[in-house]
Amino acid sequence: MLLVDWLYVGVFVAVGLVMAALPLGIVWLLAPQFPQAQKRLTYESGVVPFGQAWAQFNVRYYLFALVFVIFDVEVIYLYPWAIVFQRLGKFAFVEMLIFLIILLIGLAYAWRKGALEWA
Amino acid sequence: MGVNWPLEIGRAIALTVVMFTFLAVVTAMLGVLLERKIGGWIQSRLGPKHVGPQGLLQTVADTIKLLQKEHITPQAADVVIFNAAPLIVAVAGLMDWLVIPFAPGAIVRDLNIGILFFAAMASMTVIGILAGGFASNNKYALLGGLRSAAQMVSYELPLAVGLIAVAMEAGTLSTVGIVNAQIRNGWYILYQLPAFVIFMIAATAEVNRVPFDLPEAESELVAGYFSEYTGMRFALFQLGEYAEMFAMAALATTLFLGGWSGPILPPVVWFFIKMYAIVFFFMWMRWTYPRLRLDQLLNLSWKLLLPAGLLWILITGYRIAF
Numbered sequence: 001m002l003l004v005d006w007l008y009v010g011v012f013v014a015v016g017l018v019m020a021a022l023p024l025g026i027v028w029l030l031a032p033q034f035p036q037a038q039k040r041l042t043y044e045s046g047v048v049p050f051g052q053a054w055a056q057f058n059v060r061y062y063l064f065a066l067v068f069v070i071f072d073v074e075v076i077y078l079y080p081w082a083i084v085f086q087r088l089g090k091f092a093f094v095e096m097l098i099f100l101i102i103l104l105i106g107l108a109y110a111w112r113k114g115a116l117e118w119a
Numbered sequence: 120m121g122v123n124w125p126l127e128i129g130r131a132i133a134l135t136v137v138m139f140t141f142l143a144v145v146t147a148m149l150g151v152l153l154e155r156k157i158g159g160w161i162q163s164r165l166g167p168k169h170v171g172p173q174g175l176l177q178t179v180a181d182t183i184k185l186l187q188k189e190h191i192t193p194q195a196a197d198v199v200i201f202n203a204a205p206l207i208v209a210v211a212g213l214m215d216w217l218v219i220p221f222a223p224g225a226i227v228r229d230l231n232i233g234i235l236f237f238a239a240m241a242s243m244t245v246i247g248i249l250a251g252g253f254a255s256n257n258k259y260a261l262l263g264g265l266r267s268a269a270q271m272v273s274y275e276l277p278l279a280v281g282l283i284a285v286a287m288e289a290g291t292l293s294t295v296g297i298v299n300a301q302i303r304n305g306w307y308i309l310y311q312l313p314a315f316v317i318f319m320i321a322a323t324a325e326v327n328r329v330p331f332d333l334p335e336a337e338s339e340l341v342a343g344y345f346s347e348y349t350g351m352r353f354a355l356f357q358l359g360e361y362a363e364m365f366a367m368a369a370l371a372t373t374l375f376l377g378g379w380s381g382p383i384l385p386p387v388v389w390f391f392i393k394m395y396a397i398v399f400f401f402m403w404m405r406w407t408y409p410r411l412r413l414d415q416l417l418n419l420s421w422k423l424l425l426p427a428g429l430l431w432i433l434i435t436g437y438r439i440a441f
Binding site: 002003004005007008009011012013015016017019020021023024026027028030031032033034035037039040041042043044045049052053054057058060061064065067068071072075078079082083085086087089090092093096097100103104107111116117118 | 122127128131132134135136138139186187188189190191192193194195196205206209210213214217227228230231232235236253255256257258259260261262265268269272273275276279280283286287290291292341346347350351352354355358413414417418421422425426429432433436437439440441
């Protein structure tokens with residue numbers, strides 16, 4: 001039955017893409033197409049844009065992404081634990097207590113090091 | 120055990136078409152109309168009222184108009200990614216609905232990893248938004264996309280923590296299993312109120328709604344990541360966004376408010392009453408609160424919601440284990 005479950009997921013992606021592309025097809029049939037140089041300029045509040053947008057940007061976005069990757073991987077481990085938790089009882093609780101304390105120490109470390117500060 | 124493959128494939132295709140149509144009509148078209156009507160009501164004005172009775176056909180007219188609008192692809196844009204981004208956002212919004220149970224038996228597929236699947240698909244949206252913002256090669260769009268990425272990854276952790284607290288309570292990740300557990304034991308909002316609050320805040324941030332609408336902050340970034348999108352591609356972004364918002368409301372209903380359960384009225388009616396109550400809550404917030412600053416937003420997630428959520432998991436664990 002597992003295979004059938006993922007068949008549905010696959011069909012949802014494929015047919016969903018077709019359904020989403022359908023209105024774009026209608027637009028291609030109905031809408032006018034008169035591309036002009038001025039129309040195709042990048043919008044920059046009405047003035048002629050200077051430079052590219054693909055330039056340097058604040059590195060902090062990247063730092064937050066890094067911290068996220070670490071914590072997301074750790075949070076993933078909580079899902080299987082949450083399901084079997086009731087069957088395993090106290091043992092699972094103590095084990096996860098240790099895991100979560102390590103996680104919280106990691107968070108405190110990132111906090112102390114200033115990885116969570118924007119300014 | 121024999122599986123009738125042609126039947127299953129046909130059923131899957133039919134359900135996808137039905138679900139996509141449902142999203143386009145009920146969430147996107149009706150949702151935009153509701154948003155404008157509620158906004159009008161809160162701000163003591165009328166909202167749309169000229170097209171059709173009481174303005175009911177306004178979004179239908181808007182859709183027809185958008186279908187006739189020219190597609191403008193900026194000269195500087197990365198064409199392939201630029202075109203793919205709205206499709207990614209729309210399909211990610213659609214995928215969430217695979218595991219939402221409307222009534223007993225009325226679910227596309229009751230996956231055994233239901234809510235993990237939901238969390239994974241909900242976070243796909245950020246790829247589309249970041250791709251759109253980057254490919255536009257527009258400074259506003261790039262900033263909107265980056266802000267969105269920072270915001271959505273930050274709030275994914277509190278969201279996951281809220282989901283895990285519910286999974287511990289129910290002992291399953293299947294959405295149908297969780298609703299059935301609530302029918303036996305009572306709604307989880309009673310046991311899991313802190314998880315519900317964390318989930319709702321994180322869900323609002325995940326779907327980029329006020330007070331967390333920095334990615335499209337119209338007063339600073341024009342329209343954020345979809346500044347350069349015209350016509351139907353813009354509409355696909357909107358569709359994905361509304362589908363995502365309604366999906367979050369539907370998931371909150373399923374996890375905390377007992378899903379379809381309720382007396383007298385048929386289950387599916389109860390489901391929609393609860394879902395629309397939460398949608399109304401989202402819209403109420405949109406027209407009431409000012410926008411947060413980026414540093415406030417990140418502080419709220421990392422320094423308050425995440426530690427509080429992990430602590431709540433420990434408290435829940437202690438209560439269940441001892």
